[in-house]
Amino acid sequence: MSTILDYLGSDHRVCDNLFAASEEAVSKRNWEGASKLFGQFHHAMERHFAMEEQVLFPSFEAKTGNSLGPTRIMRAEHEQMRLLMQEMESAVSSHDGSIFLGMSETLNMLMQQHNLKEENMLYPMSDRALATERETLLRDMDTIDK
Ligand SMILES: [Fe+2]
Ligand SMILES: [Fe+2]
Numbered sequence: 497m498s499t500i501l502d503y504l505g506s507d508h509r510v511c512d513n514l515f516a517a518s519e520e521a522v523s524k525r526n527w528e529g530a531s532k533l534f535g536q537f538h539h540a541m542e543r544h545f546a547m548e549e550q551v552l553f554p555s556f557e558a559k560t561g562n563s564l565g566p567t568r569i570m571r572a573e574h575e576q577m578r579l580l581m582q583e584m585e586s587a588v589s590s591h592d593g594s595i596f597l598g599m600s601e602t603l604n605m606l607m608q609q610h611n612l613k614e615e616n617m618l619y620p621m622s623d624r625a626l627a628t629e630r631e632t633l634l635r636d637m638d639t640i641d642k
Contacts, residue, residue, distance in 0.1 A: 501619040508611045545574045547637040559625045573610045
């Protein structure tokens with residue numbers, strides 16, 4: 497039985513690997529590969545955000561009675577990342593490598609800082625606060641569109 501930290505932490509690694517692969521394709525100007533890999537990365541990120549926003553955060557907020565704390569910051573950071581990913585998607589469509597790589601550097605920084613906050617703080621807090629319903633939560637997250 498895995499923990500929330502294991503489950504979502506390893507999903508961060510999946511997203512990171514797709515991100516690195518799409519960045520590499522862009523830097524080689526392999527636009528066909530870039531478009532495919534960036535599409536996979538974007539989808540994996542949206543799915544990850546959905547697992548957090550639709551399952552984990554509402555349960556955490558209900559359990560702790562706190563919807564103004566860490567989850568509010570995490571949701572706001574998801575929005576920032578969504579905007580960047582939208583712009584990166586158009587950079588891939590228009591084969592603009594320098595725009596893409598400029599934005600991917602910013603996204604990477606945001607993403608790493610965000611993931612560290614979740615892995616060091618929010619996920620361990622959630623594992624403690626939601627210990628009794630953890631199994632159901634993990635199952636609910638797993639059913640979100642792959
Ligand atoms: Fe997140
Ligand atoms: Fe996350």
